Structure formats: C-alpha cells, structure tokens
Amino acid sequence: xxxxxxxxxxxxxxxxxxxxxxxxxxxxxxxxxxxxxxxxxxxxxxxxxxxxxxxxxxxxxxxxxxxxxxxxxxxxxxxxxxxxxxxxxxxxxxxxxxxxxxxxxxxxxxx
Amino acid sequence: xxxxxxxxxxxxxxxxxxxxxxxxxxxxxxxxxxxxxxxxxxxxxxxxxxxxxxxxxxxxxxxxxxxxxxxxxxxxxxxxxxxxxxxxxxxxxxxxxxxxxxxxxxxxxxxxxx
Numbered sequence: 001x002x003x004x005x006x007x008x009x010x011x012x013x014x015x016x017x018x019x020x021x022x023x024x025x026x027x028x029x030x031x032x033x034x035x036x037x038x039x040x041x042x043x044x045x046x047x048x049x050x051x052x053x054x055x056x057x058x059x060x061x062x063x064x065x066x067x068x069x070x071x072x073x074x075x076x077x078x079x080x081x082x083x084x085x086x087x088x089x090x091x092x093x094x095x096x097x098x099x100x101x102x103x104x105x106x107x108x109x110x111x
Numbered sequence: 112x113x114x115x116x117x118x119x120x121x122x123x124x125x126x127x128x129x130x131x132x133x134x135x136x137x138x139x140x141x142x143x144x145x146x147x148x149x150x151x152x153x154x155x156x157x158x159x160x161x162x163x164x165x166x167x168x169x170x171x172x173x174x175x176x177x178x179x180x181x182x183x184x185x186x187x188x189x190x191x192x193x194x195x196x197x198x199x200x201x202x203x204x205x206x207x208x209x210x211x212x213x214x215x216x217x218x219x220x221x222x223x224x225x
Contacts, residue, residue, distance in 0.1 A: 004153075032212040043201055043216040044154065088153050092212030097167030098144070099212045101153035 002027045004091050006102035014110050019076040021105050023089030026070070033065055033072045034090040038104065044088055048074060079109045113138065115217035117202050123223045124192050132187045132220045136204030142166075143185040144214060145177055146201040154201055160185055161208045189222075197224045 003026040013019045021035075032051055036044035050056045050063040050072065062075040072091075076083055086104040116135045124130055136143050142161045146154035156169035160179035179185045183204075189196055199221050203214035 034212050034214075036214075043219050044214075046213060046215070049213060090153075090212060097159045097161075097208075098156040098169060099214060100156065101146075103151070103153045 002030075002091070002093065002100050004089055004100050004102040006087075006089050006105050008103055009106040010108050011105055012108045012110060013079050015079060015081060017079050017109075019079045019083065019107055019109070021074040021076075021087050021089075021107065023072045023074075023102055024070055025072070025089075025091045025100075027091075027093065028067070028070065029093050030067075030070070030091045032092040033063070034092070034099070035061075035063060035074045036088040036090060036101075038086045038088055040085070044101075076107075079107075081109045081111045083107060084109050115202055115204050115215055117200075117217035117220050119220055120218065121221045121223075123225060125225050126192055126194060128192050128224075129188065129190045130192060130222060132189075132200050132202075132222075133184065134187070134202030134204075134217060135184045136202075137215055140204035140206050140215070141183055142205045142208055143179055143183065144203045144205070145185070145187045146203065147171075148199045148201055148219070150198075157187070166208065192224045194224050197222055 035048040038044045048063045064073045088104045089102040092099045144159040145157040148154045158177045159167040163179045174190045199219045203216045
C-alpha cells in the first residue's frame with residue numbers, strides 16, 4: 001500500500017518568515033513528487049514538482065527531495081498572508097497511472 | 112484558454128439515487144483523472160482515462176464507473192448512493208499518459224447525499 005504522510009498542522013508562521021512543510025512517502029519506487037496548494041473551498045493547484053534528488057527553486061518556493069530518506073519538503077520564503085492554504089504533497093510512480101496525495105498541511109501566515 | 116470545466120458544481124441527492132458528473136479537460140489534454148475529496152483529507156484517486164480507455168482504478172466499489180468520450184470529455188457515475196459518498200469530486204486533466212502527476216484540476220462537483 002503506497003502512502004504519503006504529512007503533518008496536518010496547522011502550521012502558523014509570521015509574515016516574512018520561512019514556512020517549512022514536510023512529507024514522507026512509503027515506496028522507494030516513487031518517481032515524481034508534487035506540491036499542490038488548495039485554498040479553502042477551491043480545487044488544488046500545482047505549484048511545484050521535483051523529479052531528482054536535491055533542491056529546486058521557483059521564486060519564493062523551494063522543493064527539496066531526498067529519495068534515500070523518502071522525504072520531500074517545501075520551503076516558502078518571505079511568507080505572505082496570501083500563502084495561507086492547505087499544501088498537499090503528491091507522489092507518482094514510474095509507469096503508474098495514479099497520483100497519491102497526502103492529507104495536506106494547513107498553513108497560516110499571520111500578518 | 113479554458114481550464115478544466117466540471118458540472119454540476121453542487122448537487123444534493125438522497126440515498127440510493129444515482130448521479131452523473133461531467134468533466135471537460137483542457138484543450139489538447141487527453142488524460143482525465145477523477146478524485147474524491149472528503150473534508151479534511153487529500154484527494155483520493157478513483158479513475159484515470161487516457162484515449163478513452165481506463166488506465167487506472169483506485170480502491171472504490173463497483174458502484175463507481177466512468178467513461179471518456181472521443182472529444183476527451185468524461186463522465187463519472189455513482190450508483191446506489193450512500194451517505195459516505197458525500198464529497199467534493201474533482202476532475203483533473205493532463206497532457207500525456209505519463210504526466211499523471213502534473214494535474215490541472217477543475218473546480219469540482221460538491222455532492223451531498225441525504
């Protein structure tokens with residue numbers, strides 16, 4: 001059974017701080033890793049993907065992947081109140097036809 | 112360009128009824144996936160269709176079925192509705208079969224079963 005685990009939070013950070021969101025997954029055959037943002041009452045929106053070990057940066061967002069530890073994280077620098085949302089970690093397997101989502105971490109950025 | 116469109120956006124049914132949800136993918140996207148999201152949880156995979164064929168199925172009972180049409184739009188059907196089927200049903204499209212992780216979601220159909 002492939003699983004994706006996230007701390008449900010809520011994670012509360014002050015405006016301007018770095019928010020660190022973490023995710024672990026159960027299957028070493030995992031190939032692709034994604035972070036989706038979901039605002040309350042809205043559908044998920046893809047914000048980052050990472051395929052290789054290491055860091056990938058896109059604006060204020062950095063995704064980090066460590067396949068040996070089966071760990072993926074998302075850092076949000078200079079957090080803004082508009083970043084307040086649920087962040088979903090998702091994993092896709094090579095040749096797989098489904099993407100498994102974690103339960104999400106709720107982030108609150110306090111102004 | 113239009114994104115993924117779903118209909119209806121909200122609906123209320125009673126136990127035992129049947130429901131059909133519809134989805135139109137982004138133009139040029141050939142893969143459609145369906146997810147169920149219960150409040151407080153992440154989306155749970157139901158089906159993936161590519162080129163009108165079912166390519167993947169999640170751990171859902173046979174009451175759930177789907178199909179994809181030649182224009183790549185899709186329908187999700189749920190028969191004999193149970194209270195536990197109340198959820199947000201999300202349709203997502205992607206460009207190719209192997210891009211199933213890079214999903215573009217519609218706004219969802221919120222189903223309430225009374």
